[in-house]
Amino acid sequence: MENRRLISLITPDGRLELFIEKTKVPECLENQVLVEVQAAPFNPIDLKGLLAGATLSTLARVTDGKRFGIQGSIPNNKLSALLSRIGKALVFGREGAGVVVAAGTSAAAKRLLGKTVAVKGDGTYQRYLLIDVNSCLKIDQDLSPRQGASAFINPLTALSMLMVMRSGGHSALINTAAASNLGQMLQRLCIAEEVPLINIVRNTQQARILSAIGARYVLNYEDGRFSRTLEKYILETGATVAFDAIGGGELAGQLLNSMHKVFSEDQGNPPTLNAGLRKHLYIYGGLNPSPTVIKRSFGLDWGIEGFLLDTHLRGIGGTEMERLRNVVAANLTTIFASSYEEEISMTGALNPEVLVRMSELRTGGKYLLNPSLD
Numbered sequence: 311m312e313n314r315r316l317i318s319l320i321t322p323d324g325r326l327e328l329f330i331e332k333t334k335v336p337e338c339l340e341n342q343v344l345v346e347v348q349a350a351p352f353n354p355i356d357l358k359g360l361l362a363g364a365t366l367s368t369l370a371r372v373t374d375g376k377r378f379g380i381q382g383s384i385p386n387n388k389l390s391a392l393l394s395r396i397g398k399a400l401v402f403g404r405e406g407a408g409v410v411v412a413a414g415t416s417a418a419a420k421r422l423l424g425k426t427v428a429v430k431g432d433g434t435y436q437r438y439l440l441i442d443v444n445s446c447l448k449i450d451q452d453l454s455p456r457q458g459a460s461a462f463i464n465p466l467t468a469l470s471m472l473m474v475m476r477s478g479g480h481s482a483l484i485n486t487a488a489a490s491n492l493g494q495m496l497q498r499l500c501i502a503e504e505v506p507l508i509n510i511v512r513n514t515q516q517a518r519i520l521s522a523i524g525a526r527y528v529l530n531y532e533d534g535r536f537s538r539t540l541e542k543y544i545l546e547t548g549a550t551v552a553f554d555a556i557g558g559g560e561l562a563g564q565l566l567n568s569m570h571k572v573f574s575e576d577q578g579n580p581p582t583l584n585a586g587l588r589k590h591l592y593i594y595g596g597l598n599p600s601p602t603v604i605k606r607s608f609g610l611d612w613g614i615e616g617f618l619l620d621t622h623l624r625g626i627g628g629t630e631m632e633r634l635r636n637v638v639a640a641n642l643t644t645i646f647a648s649s650y651e652e653e654i655s656m657t658g659a660l661n662p663e664v665l666v667r668m669s670e671l672r673t674g675g676k677y678l679l680n681p682s683l684d
């Protein structure tokens with residue numbers, strides 16, 4: 311059987327090339343299965359890798375007789391961080407779903423033959439993915455691969471955020487870019503677990519999406535009353551931890567300032583109110599690539615760190631991981647449902663206009679790759 315893979319390659323002269331490569335389908339080892347991928351999301355992190363920081367306005371179609379694809383220029387300041395990628399044909403896509411078409415000799419592998427599975431693993435932007443059975447999640451067989459395509463990254467991140475919140479002694483949280491697929495999942499999860507969540511968005515359409523799924527606290531940071539309303543909601547909910555997907559600009563610092571203003575004793579607040587609890591900010595995305603600006607008008611009982619799902623999951627152990635996977639499988643079409651604007655083939659992805667459009671990372675604008683359409 312022939313495989314087809316969507317390749318991202320950086321040439322020695324600093325150009326990005328995207329093209330489809332034909333290869334042989336590999337044989338399964340004992341505990342592996344071969345999945346025909348039918349749905350794989352273009353998540354923000356995948357797009358970052360796939361497009362390698364190439365300037366979007368330079369993306370153009372090229373045909374050299376044998377090969378059809380896309381080329382684009384990578385600015386020097388971005389290229390310097392990507393030197394190890396030069397000349398390597400990489401396949402991106404960190405999750406997806408499809409049907410198991412071949413299996414290794416282990417009982418666990420054979421049990422998945424013919425089944426629809428969600429997968430977490432590097433390289434879902436290809437028709438046939440060879441993967442260990444432990445990286446597969448058998449989903450309800452009435453569901454389509456599209457419904458299982460985003461069963462790992464965002465669902466496990468939402469669940470992990472609540473674990474981090476609880477382990478830090480916090481009882482309520484703040485999230486930014488909150489109308490994202492992940493933000494909507496987090497809101498539905500918080501409703502189910504009765505955890506107060508303050509959602510921060512940047513326009514009224516996004517606020518409406520969250521209110522429609524039952525969000526009680528939604529704020530638009532473009533609104534003139536933002537700071538006052540944020541402090542009111544922090545006091546009402548007791549939120550002392552914030553997760554920020556935006557990263558750049560002043561919002562992250564403002565969240566720390568507001569939590570400190572409401573809860574810290576050196577602001578004249580009552581000493582019993584969340585006394586001794588460190589206000590914490592986790593930056594978990596870079597939707598705004600400009601520098602993070604912290605104008606510190608708060609004291610010293612605070613912390614800032616990055617949050618990365620894979621690092622968090624490495625620390626939780628196999629039993630807890632199994633529990634989280636089961637929670638996701640049981641709630642895939644409710645709490646952890648995702649939405650996509652468009653489903654495209656690999657050939658369809660080799661289109662500058664499509665690549666620019668999916669890079670806008672708009673609310674509801676996520677693209678889904680279906681490599682079996684090629």
Ligand SMILES: NC(=O)c1ccc[n+]([C@@H]2O[C@H](COP(=O)([O-])OP(=O)(O)OC[C@H]3O[C@@H](n4cnc5c(N)ncnc54)[C@H](OP(=O)(O)O)[C@@H]3O)[C@@H](O)[C@H]2O)c1
Pocket residue numbers: 353354355463464467487488489490491492493512555556593594595596597598617618619620670671672673674675676
């Ligand atoms: N650290 C981790 O381990 C981890 C794991 C999973 C996800 N994430 C991050 O979580 C975020 C959401 O992921 P997703 O898959 O749910 O994304 P998504 O569904 O594609 O949604 C993206 C959201 O970001 C908003 N946005 C885009 N650019 C923005 C900007 N400059 N300022 C403010 N908002 C902006 C969009 O709103 P508009 O419509 O206004 O553009 C949209 O609501 C991403 O940053 C992703 O990288 C991180």
